[in-house]
Amino acid sequence: MSETKGRLTLPGEHEFYDETKELMRRWGADAIRDSDGTKLEERVKDLDAKIYTTYFVARNYNEFALQHLDETQQIFVMSERTIATSTHMTIEILKGFFTEQIQPNTLEDPKEWWQVHNRTTGELLPVDAWTYDATTQSVTINNVQPFHEYTVNFLAFVMWDPTQMYNHLTNNWGDVPKDIPFDARGPKSWEFMKATLQTWLKNNPKTDVVRFTTFFYHFTLFFNDMKKDKFVDWFGYGASVSPAALKAFEAEHGYRLLAEDFIQAGTYNSTFNEPTQRYLDYIDFQQRFVASRAKELVDMVHAHGKEAMMFLGDNWIGTEPYGDYFASIGLDAVVGSVGGGASLRVIADIPHVKYTEGRFLPYFFPDTFREGNDPVIEASDNWLRARRAIMRKPVNRIGYGGYPSLAYQFPKFVDYVERIADQFRDIIENIEDVKPHANLTVGILNSWGRLRTWQAFMVAHELWYKQTYSFYGMMDALSGMSVDVKFINFDDVKQGALADIDVVINAGQAGTAMSGGSNWNDPEVVSIIRQWVHEGHGFVGVGEPSAYDKSGKFFQLADILGVERERGLTLSSNKYFYTAMEKHFITEDKTQPFESGEPVTNIYATHKETEVIDIQDQNVTIAANQYGRGRGVYLSGLPYSSENARILYRSLFYAAGKETELHRWFSTNFNCEVNVYPAIGKVAIINNTADEQRTTVYDGNGNAHSMILRSEELRWEVLDENSIII
C-alpha cells in the first residue's frame, strides 16, 4: 500500500479547522466540499486540498426568480379523480396538492394547455365543456355524466424547488426563503444563469471543482396536503415542461405534446411505465437541450481553469449519463450517493468523464451519530456491499457528507474510515484501469436498456419499496458478480444485441417497463430470443418475465421457462408438477429455505420436463428448463443476500450450460468472492462479511486453495502464466 493519500473528499464545517486537518491526515483526504446551506471558511480553502463548491444553476436566486415569475419552472399535474353526483360538477384542482409548491399557470390559456377527461369513458372533453375560475381555482364542467369520474390535467408552476423544500421542511429552516426554480428555456433565465456563473467563477478563485447540484430540471417530486411525497420518480421528466418547450418540440417534430402525454392517467410516465414513442421523443428532445446548455456552463468553468462535476440527482433530469448526449456536456466528473452495489455501479460505469466519486454512508448526521449507536455497523455494511461492485468497476474517489464534527466524536468510526480509505486506495492502485475477467456476459432486457444502465427498479433513489426489493436485489447481486452486464432494450434485441451475450435476464412485474409489457406482443422479439436460446444460450426470468396476455399464454416465453402463471382462466387445465427435485446445480450451496421476497403466486410447471427446483406454498419459486441446446431458468424473486447472489450466479451458469466452468475463479463459500485481473496477473479474494470465513478458492486452472479470510479481508494473490495462484 504505497498510496496513502488522496481519492477522498471530506465535508467541511465551521469551527472545525484543526480537526479537519487531523481527519485529512488520517483519512488521506485531498478534497474538501461544502454542502447545501453550508459555506467553507477561508482558512479551510487554503488547506492542501482541492475545494469543491456546490453550485445551484436554477435556484437559490429568488430575487431574480420573483422578478421573472413567468419563467418559473412548470409541471403538468392531474387533479384528484372526482365522481360526478349530478349533471354538473366543480373540481377544485389543487385539492390534495401542497399549494406552497404547486400553483396553476394561468399566464397561459388553460384552454390551450389543460385537459378535462371523463375517466370512466376515457374521453377527452371538448374545451368548451368546461370553465376555469381562477378565484376559486376550480374547473366547472357542465353536462357531465352522473357517476362518471372526471379529472383536470393542468399546467402548474413549481413554486418551490423540491430538494430545497424537502430539506427546508425536514430541518425546520423556518424563515429561509423558499427557492423558486427558474427555467433555462426562459430567455432571461438563461442569460441570468450564464451571467451569474460568470460572476461567481470570478469571485470564487479558490474553488477547484464546481459541483453542479445540478443543472436545470428536478426529477418529478411533488408533495401532498400533508407536506409529504405525493409523487416521486427519480427519472421523471414531468417538471421539465413549459409551453416554450412544447412549442419548440412541435416545431421540430411536427406534432404537439399534450398534458396527457405527461400525465398518463396519473401514472406520469414513471420509469416503470412503458414509455410511449411520444414520451421517448420528448426525452430525447429535452436531453439535447439540457446537454447543449449544460455544455455552455461547463465550458465557462473550464475557461476559468476549474473542473466541472455533476451531482447525480436533484436537477439531473435530461443529463442521462448513459444517453447519447451526455458526452457532449464535457463534464470532468460525476458524484453520486452509494447505497449499495447497484447504485455504486450507476456512478462507476458512467462513461465520458475523467473520474467518478461515490458518496458513502452513513451521512454524518445525528440520527446515526448519536450516543449508544455504533456508526461502524452502517459504514461496514455500506462499504462491503459497495466494495463488491468496486472490484468490478471502481469509482475513482470516495467521499462523505454531513457534519464531520459528529463523526469525530466516534473514534472507532474514524479508525474504520481510515481503514476503508486505505483499502480503497489499495484497490485503485491495483485495478483502476484494469478490466476484470468476466466469466459470463449477461444482458438485462427491459424497455429502457442502456439509457438506464444499473438504474432499473429504482423509484425514489435508493429507497426500499415492497414491490421492488425482490428485483432490485438481483441488480445488487450482479453489481459485484464476476460477469459483464449489458443493459439492452427490445429494439437492441432486434438489432442483434444478443450476439455477444451469454444469458439474458428479464425481470419485473407484468405490464411494466422493467419486464417489458407490450414488447412481448412482438413476434420478432419473441422468436429472436427463442432461436437464440434454442441455439445454446440462457434466458433467466424473474417475477413475471415475458408477461403479456395473448393467445392463452401469460408468460410469452413459457416454452423457454417451463413455467407459467395461473391467473384463474386455466384452472380447468390440471397441473401436476409440484414436487421439487431433491438436489439441483442451482441450489447446491443453499443453506436455508430460499428467500424469494414478495410472493409471485400461482406459478406452475407446464410440463414434466421442467426442473422444479424450489416450491413454496404450491408456488414454483425456482425452475429450469432445457430448450434446444439452451436453457431457461425461472426465479420468483431475488432480494439481495450473499446466498441469493450465489443462487443467481449458479442460475446464470446453468442457463448458459456452463456448469462445468463454475469452478474457475470460484469460492465455495458464498460469503467470499473472487475477481481476477489477467492484465496484472492478480486475483482478489474478498470476504463480504464482518466474520472470519473459511473457503476453498478455485483458480483459473481449477486448482483448489483452502484459506481463511479475516473479517472484511481483501486478499491479493499473484498468478503465474497458467492462471494458477502461486
Next chain:
Amino acid sequence: MSETKGRLTLPGEHEFYDETKELMRRWGADAIRDSDGTKLEERVKDLDAKIYTTYFVARNYNEFALQHLDETQQIFVMSERTIATSTHMTIEILKGFFTEQIQPNTLEDPKEWWQVHNRTTGELLPVDAWTYDATTQSVTINNVQPFHEYTVNFLAFVMWDPTQMYNHLTNNWGDVPKDIPFDARGPKSWEFMKATLQTWLKNNPKTDVVRFTTFFYHFTLFFNDMKKDKFVDWFGYGASVSPAALKAFEAEHGYRLLAEDFIQAGTYNSTFNEPTQRYLDYIDFQQRFVASRAKELVDMVHAHGKEAMMFLGDNWIGTEPYGDYFASIGLDAVVGSVGGGASLRVIADIPHVKYTEGRFLPYFFPDTFREGNDPVIEASDNWLRARRAIMRKPVNRIGYGGYPSLAYQFPKFVDYVERIADQFRDIIENIEDVKPHANLTVGILNSWGRLRTWQAFMVAHELWYKQTYSFYGMMDALSGMSVDVKFINFDDVKQGALADIDVVINAGQAGTAMSGGSNWNDPEVVSIIRQWVHEGHGFVGVGEPSAYDKSGKFFQLADILGVERERGLTLSSNKYFYTAMEKHFITEDKTQPFESGEPVTNIYATHKETEVIDIQDQNVTIAANQYGRGRGVYLSGLPYSSENARILYRSLFYAAGKETELHRWFSTNFNCEVNVYPAIGKVAIINNTADEQRTTVYDGNGNAHSMILRSEELRWEVLDENSIII
C-alpha cells in the same frame, strides 16, 4: 318429532337383504337405489320402498355405439403448443392426450372443421397451408415462421365416456367394455335412445323413479397421456359439439361457430372465462335442444307412471337447472351430491321440480370405512355444513351412496345417521315450504348471474382449488346465512336488478367471469352501481373486485371500495394509510388473526378516509369506505370458517349501513346461527360445532336470551306476535 320415516334413500347391495331392512327401519329409508355397475336384487325391489333405478341415456350400449361410430360424441380439442424450429413443421395432434379417449374425426373434412393457428402472431392459417396425415395422425405445415408457436384445433370423437372411464380406471374394471357415448343429435342414436327407454320402462315395472344419469352430454373432461385429468370443467359444453349441431346452429343464427369458438386458445371457455356472445348463443341453442329431447324421455317415463329424476352431474350439460328451458323438461326431481352449504343450495334452490335430494358424505367406500377410522367425523362435518344451508332452503330428501355393508360395520356411524335422519325430518316437517326471514338481500354479481346460481368458483365439482377456496368459502358462508341471495349478471344490473338488493358482492380474480372482467369497462355498469351505492346501498368486493385496467385504475370501483391494487405502475405515487384501526364493527367478534386465504398482494388504501380494518404484510385485507349514503367493503379473501362467516355477515350489515339492526335474530357466538320463520312463529338456533356452545341470542325484538347449546344441537323456540322468544 312425529315424522319418523321417509325422505331418505339407501343404496342397495347384493347379499345384504336383512341388514337393508334393518337400516331402512333405523334410518327411516323409504327409497332404495342402485348405482353405476350394481343392480338391485328382486326381493329388495319388493320391500316397502320406492325403487330408484339408474338409467344411462347416451352410453352403456356399446353394441349400438360400435355400429354407429359416426354418431359418437365429439369434442374440439387443441394440440400441444409447438414451436417451429425451422420453416417446416409437423405436429402430432394427439401428443399429450389419452388416445383411448380422444381420436380425431376424419369422417368429416378436416379442412372444413379444423384450424391451425400461429399463436405467436395470433393468426389463423389458410387451410391450404397445412395437410393432415391420418396414418401418423399429424399435421404438417409448410412455410412456417421459425420459432413461432403453432397449434392445431381439431374435431375428435370421444371414444370413452369420461365418468365411466374415471370409474373404470380408478376401480380397475379390467375387461369391462369402455362405454362409447353416442350423440342424441344423431338420428339413429336418438331413435335408439327412445326405443331403448321404451323397452326398458316396460321391462322394469318395479322401478318407481328413473334416475337419469344423466342425459346427453358430459361436462368437459378429457385425460392426458398419464391417464389423469388434462382438462376438467364441470360446466363445459365442449363435448356437446358436432358438425350436425354446428350446422343446425348456423341455420338458426346465420353464422358458423368455429373450433376456436370452443377452444379459445386452450382455455376452452371454462366457466371462469368471460363468455363470448357466440358461446352464449351456443349454450342457449344447446340448452333448447337438450331440454326438448329430455322432455320427450321424461314424458315417456311419466306415461309409464314413473317419476323422472335427474342426477346433477356427469352428462348434465345443457340442462342448466337455473336456465330458461329447464322447466320445460318436466322433471319430477333432481338429485346431486352435497359437499357443503353452497353445493347443497345448488340442489335445494332448483325451481320447477317436485322435490330435490341431496346425496350426503361420506360415501360408503373403503377409504373412509376402514378399521381405525371414525366415519362419524366426516359425516358430522358434512351434516353441520349442509344443515346451515338446509335451514335457509332445504332439499326435500337426503340419501347416501356406496356399499351399505361397509357402513353397517360401524355402529356409531349407523347411530349417527339415524340421528341425522330424524333431525332432517324434523326440520322438513317444520319448514319445508316456509320461507325464513332474511335480514338482508345480497346480490352476487358475476358474468353468469342466475344461470349459475350457487355455482360460482367451481372448477371440478366440489374439488378444492388453491385459486378458488378463498372465494368459494364466501359462497359457503352465504349458503347458511340469514340473508336472501340473488345471482345477477351485468345485463341484470343494467335492467334494474339492483332495485331489490341491499348489498352487491363482486368477487374473484381479475379478468375472470367471476369478477366480471371486461364488464368493468362498461361505463353504464360502473355508473349504475356507483349511484346505487351512493344512494345508500352496499358494495362488497372480494379479491380483485371490479378489476379492469383502464384510465390509470385497476379496481374500477376503487372510489367505492377505498382501496386499489398496486401493480407496479404507480409506485411513484406514495401510499400512507397502512395502519389498521384498533376496533371496527366488521371485526368486532374476531378471536384470531384474519384468515384471508390466498394472498392478494399490494392492496392499499387510496385515501385517508378509508377505514383500514385489517392489514397483513403491508397488504390491506379488510377495509371499508363511506360513499355518499352507502358504503364499500373490501375483503381480500374469505375461506370458509364460522369466524369468517361472521366477518362476512358483519361486512354485509356494515355495507348496508344497518349496523344497528345486527342484534336481531343474532347469536353473539359465531358458532351458532339463528333462523326465524315468521309464518310458523318459530325460530331455530343451531350449534354448528360438535362442542357445547354458550351464546346470547337476540330475538326479533332485541331481547337477549343466554343459552347453552349441546353438541350439534338444533333448538326450536316459539315466538309471540311481537317476535319475542317466549
